[in-house]
Amino acid sequence: MDTPDLTGIRIVHRAMRGDLHRLRTAAEDLDAGRRRADGARAAAIARYAEDVCAAIHHHHSREDEIVWPVIERSAGAAVDLADLSDDHSELDPLLDRVRVTARAFAAGGGAGELAAALRTLSDLIDEHIEEEERRIFPVIEKYVPAADWKAMEKSLRGGDPRFELSWADRYATPDEMAHIRRLAGPVLSLLLILIRPGQRRRQRLVFGG
Structure with missing residues (x-):
């Protein structure tokens, strides 16, 4: 049996953690002065936080609905996913808290509540x-x-493709990106060329630099 290709899920995991840490640091820096x-940067930070929350929700809900059944069907008694599913049940209230505090920050509130919400979510993730x-x-x-995993990955689509592609562009290692390019073909390079200018402007507005 061929080994499943876990490149995609590894990149998504790295991106979720990485962007939460970056947002958390930004909010803590703002709170500390x-x-x-x-106003423009506050709104951009809030929108970015909401996009990250949407991507995390999409990922964990698809795991519950699609990924876990594939694993359980193949592994049977060799796997127990109950505690990981319990973690997923804790995520939605934390995601909602980040969204609420992000909107309050964009509306002129302080960054302290957003920083606290991001710390809690980031630690759990x-x-x-x-x-x-x-x-x-x-x-x-x-x-x-491997064939079951590949078929399952196709059914996971449905999030924001531009945002998820920007995650791959930022968080994939050079070897991983080369692997993705081989699988996706020339269209991936074209899409990256198209989204990079806008994504870089957004990153500068949200995170500075």
């Missing part, structure tokens, strides 16, 4: 992903047929 945000990759990735590689 180390940086300032005018870090712990959850580390546990998932430690326990579940070896099970996937041992029990799930």
